[in-house]
Amino acid sequence: MNIQNKLSGNDGLFFIKEENSVIAELIYSMEGDKLMLIKHVEVNPELRGQGIGNSMVKEAARHAREKGIKIRPLCYFAKVSMRGDEYKDVLA
Secondary structure (H helix, E strand, O other): OOEEEEEEOOEEEEEEEEOOEEEEEEEEEEOOOOEEEEEEEEEOHHHOOOOHHHHHHHHHHHHHHHHOOEEEEOOHHHHHHOOOHHHOOOEO
C-alpha cells in the first residue's frame, strides 16, 4: 500500500487511496515548523485489524525523522501506538 502525504498550509494528511477511495487516513496539523500534532487516525472498517493504522503512524514518524520534527499524538489511537521505544526519538 502506498501511503501519500498532502500538506496544505498547516493542515496535513497521510492517506492510502485505492480505486479513487481513501481507505485510511492520518490527519495532522503543524504547529510551527517543528511540531506535528496527530489529530485523528481512521481506517475503513472492513480493513481494521490488519495493521494499516499502525503503518500510518510509522509513516508519520518516518516523515518526522526525515524532516527533524517532533510529534505530539492527540488522538487515542496514535497515543497508544506510539508508546513503545521505537518512537521516543520523535515524541514531543
